[in-house]
Amino acid sequence: xxxxxxxxxxNGGVPQxxxxxxNCSRARENPELRRTRSSVAVxxxxxxxxxxxxxxxxxxxxEGVGLTPKPEEAEHGRQSRIDTVLITHGxxxxxxxxxxxxxxxxxxxxxxxxxxxxxxLFGSDDQSSFFGDxxxxxxxxxxPHDLREGERLDLLDGLRVTGFEIDHTDGMExxxxxPSSTYGYELEADxxxxxxxxxxxxxxxxxxxxxxxxxxxxxxxxFWW
Amino acid sequence: xxxxxxxxxxNGGVPQxxxxxxNCSRARENPELRRTRSSVAVxxxxxxxxxxxxxxxxxxxxEGVGLTPKPEEAEHGRQSRIDTVLITHGxxxxxxxxxxxxxxxxxxxxxxxxxxxxxxLFGSDDQSSFFGDxxxxxxxxxxPHDLREGERLDLLDGLRVTGFEIDHTDGMExxxxxPSSTYGYELEADxxxxxxxxxxxxxxxxxxxxxxxxxxxxxxxxFWW
Ligand SMILES: [Zn+2]
Ligand SMILES: [Zn+2]
Ligand SMILES: [Zn+2]
Ligand SMILES: [Zn+2]
Numbered sequence: 001x002x003x004x005x006x007x008x009x010x011n012g013g014v015p016q017x018x019x020x021x022x023n024c025s026r027a028r029e030n031p032e033l034r035r036t037r038s039s040v041a042v043x044x045x046x047x048x049x050x051x052x053x054x055x056x057x058x059x060x061x062x063e064g065v066g067l068t069p070k071p072e073e074a075e076h077g078r079q080s081r082i083d084t085v086l087i088t089h090g091x092x093x094x095x096x097x098x099x100x101x102x103x104x105x106x107x108x109x110x111x112x113x114x115x116x117x118x119x120x121l122f123g124s125d126d127q128s129s130f131f132g133d134x135x136x137x138x139x140x141x142x143x144p145h146d147l148r149e150g151e152r153l154d155l156l157d158g159l160r161v162t163g164f165e166i167d168h169t170d171g172m173e174x175x176x177x178x179p180s181s182t183y184g185y186e187l188e189a190d191x192x193x194x195x196x197x198x199x200x201x202x203x204x205x206x207x208x209x210x211x212x213x214x215x216x217x218x219x220x221x222x223f224w225w
Numbered sequence: 226x227x228x229x230x231x232x233x234x235x236n237g238g239v240p241q242x243x244x245x246x247x248n249c250s251r252a253r254e255n256p257e258l259r260r261t262r263s264s265v266a267v268x269x270x271x272x273x274x275x276x277x278x279x280x281x282x283x284x285x286x287x288e289g290v291g292l293t294p295k296p297e298e299a300e301h302g303r304q305s306r307i308d309t310v311l312i313t314h315g316x317x318x319x320x321x322x323x324x325x326x327x328x329x330x331x332x333x334x335x336x337x338x339x340x341x342x343x344x345x346l347f348g349s350d351d352q353s354s355f356f357g358d359x360x361x362x363x364x365x366x367x368x369p370h371d372l373r374e375g376e377r378l379d380l381l382d383g384l385r386v387t388g389f390e391i392d393h394t395d396g397m398e399x400x401x402x403x404p405s406s407t408y409g410y411e412l413e414a415d416x417x418x419x420x421x422x423x424x425x426x427x428x429x430x431x432x433x434x435x436x437x438x439x440x441x442x443x444x445x446x447x448f449w450w
Contacts, residue, residue, distance in 0.1 A: 012328035017284050019329055020294040021302040028293065056281055056324065059242050068253065069245040077246040092324030092359050099281065099317030103237035104244055120358065130355030133345065133404040134317050135395070170360070179358040 001159070001189045002043045003216060006051075006061035009035030010220070011093040013057065036061055037093045038198040038220060041082075044156050044189055048083040052185060052196055054097030080107040084155050085142070087113035088198055089169055090120045090180035098131050098142060106140035112153065114163065115146035117180035147183070159189045164210065167201040186210065194218075226384070226414045227268045228441060231276075231286035234260035235445070236318040238282065261286055262318045263423040263445060266307075269381050269414055273308040277410060277421055279322030305332040309380050310367070312338035313423055314394055315345045315405035323356050323367060331365035337378065339388065340371035342405035372408070384414045389435065392426040411435065419443075 007013075014035040015024030027033040037055035049067060062068060062081075069079035082101075088094055098121065101109055113121075122144040123129030132138045147153065153161040163183035170178045184197035184207070193214040197207070200219050211217045232238075239260040240249030252258040262280035274292060287293060287306075294304035307326075313319055323346065326334055338346075347369040348354030357363045372378065378386040388408035395403045409422035409432070418439040422432070425444050436442045 012325075013284060015288070015293070016328045017287050017325055018294055018303050018305050018332070020296045020299050020304070024302075025296070028288065056284070056321065059238060059281065060285065062242050063240070063253065068240070069243055071245045071250070074245050077249075078243050079245070080243050090358075092321075092327060092356075092362070096281065096317075096321040096324050099321050100237075100242055102317060103241045107243070121355075127353070130346075131317075133315075135404070137317070179360070 001187065001192050001194060002046060003194060003218075004041045004043070004049075004065055004067070005218075006039040006041055006065060007036035007055055007057055008220075009037050011037070011091065013037055036064075039094075039097075040196060040218065041065070041067060042159065042187055042194070044159060047081070048156055049081055050084045050086060050155050050159065050161070050187075051082045052086045053088055053094040053198065054085060054100065055093055056096050058097030058100045076105075078105040080105075080109060082107075082109055084153075085109055085111040086147075086161065086163070086183075086185055087111060087117060087121070088184070088196075089114075089182035090117050091169070091199070094198070095121060095131075099134060099137065101141045102134065102137045106136065108140060109142045110145050111142045112145045112147040112163070114165070114181045114183050115148070116176065117183075118144045118146050120180045149183070156189075159187060161188075162186050166197055166207065167204070168199045186214075192216075226412065226417050226419060227271060228419060228443075229266045229268070229274075229290055229292070230443075231264040231266055231290060232261035232280055232282055233445075234262050236262070236316065238262050261289075264319075264322075265421060265443070266290070266292060267384065267412055267419070269384060272306070273381055274306055275309045275311060275380050275384065275386070275412075276307045277311045278313055278319040278423065279310060279325065280318055281321050283322030283325045301330075303330040305330075305334060307332075307334055309378075310334055310336040311372075311386065311388070311408075311410055312336060312342060312346070313409070313421075314339075314407035315342050316394070316424070319423070320346060320356075324359060324362065326366045327359065327362045331361065333365060334367045335370055336367045337370045337372040337388070339390070339406045339408050340373070341401065342408075343369045343371050345405045374408070381414075384412060386413075387411050391422050391432065392429070393424045411439075417441075 123132035
């Protein structure tokens with residue numbers, strides 16, 4: 001399993017657009033100190049990838065790591081190296097990159113996430129929504145799929161993925177989360193196990209048990225809204 | 226009037242994430258050939274700016290032209306050099322940058338656009354929406370305002386702005402546009418007049434009359450969805 005960290009920054013990245021603290025000022029001077037928003041791409045052979053979260057920086061991130069079409073494989077000059085997208089939750093820094101998939105060719109890329117997140121992003125029969133209303137985007141370019149907690153996805157050629165609920169987004173009185181619930185993702189291939197929880201409110205016993213014995217655990221506990 | 230072009234690319238920018246045509250391939254080799262998505266910033270003195278459209282590249286664009294906080298003016302290290310935002314229409318390449326305004330300090334930046342666009346982006350009492358549901362974003366960080374066609378806004382210290390409807394987004398049977406109607410913007414200051422129509426479906430007689438005698442006219446007629 002090849003895990004490529006596309007970004008590791010919180011909601012505003014570094015520098016933040018409105019900030020001139022020492023960290024942000026140094027990052028303006030020195031591009032090596034800049035950070036784009038949290039996302040990883042997972043592959044088994046470096047060819048096709050599973051993308052976790054679609055950040056505002058998605059296009060720059062894909063270019064930055066060379067996750068771009070291979071001329072020798074592209075049909076009519078177009079290729080998606082993204083096989084599948086998994087989204088953790090509805091906050092803007094994890095989702096607005098979905099709009100990037102609306103360029104020249106419709107790849108019908110599956111986008112998975114908790115059912116309430118899919119409804120928030122793409123709408124339903126009785127509720128319209130931003131990404132669902134961006135013309136052809138959710139009709140041809142991406143295909144939203146509800147992923148139930150614990151349901152297993154078989155991706156690429158031997159990558160098993162499950163989503164599990166974690167504590168991050170605001171809990172509401174009716175038991176729902178706002179703007180959506182949050183999944184962490186567990187990925188397994190070739191006897192290796194990777195747990196990814198980019199936004200985490202609470203490191204529970206249950207999560208610690210899941211992480212126990214994994215080969216890689218990436219978490220972040222910044223909380224801003 | 227100082228007009229800074231922040232980006233001049235269509236929906237996918239150059240290179241497009243999934244494209245290896247000669248143009249996109251050359252742009253991968255040579256960063257000078259890259260193009261970010263269409264947006265301009267208008268200022269009278271280079272200090273505070275009116276931003277037209279909020280692209281996925283907003284953060285990179287502001288950094289690229291140095292439209293960043295001035296340490297000597299920033300309070301507690303934070304400053305918004307964006308006084309007001311005008312949005313032309315609801316397509317993702319003109320709107321998703323709104324989520325950038327959700328960082329450290331709430332500046333309550335006014336965001337103006339056609340009433341149906343504001344409803345599409347921020348929702349209403351009976352309809353929820355993506356940006357309206359991003360927690361505090363539309364409560365404290367940006368403040369949506371319906372701008373009626375022809376209504377005059379007085380911004381900065383002597384910039385007069387009006388929005389006027391143009392043909393771009395899909396017309397629906399009921400007379401509405403999907404996902405929203407589209408405004409061009411006309412800006413005047415110090416006897417100079419600037420007309421901006423970044424996405425334009427039809428160069429009508431009415432628009433040609435408006436443009437007549439203006440000092441600057443920026444238009445684009447790429448159409449993709
Ligand atoms: Zn900072
Ligand atoms: Zn979050
Ligand atoms: Zn191309
Ligand atoms: Zn458009």
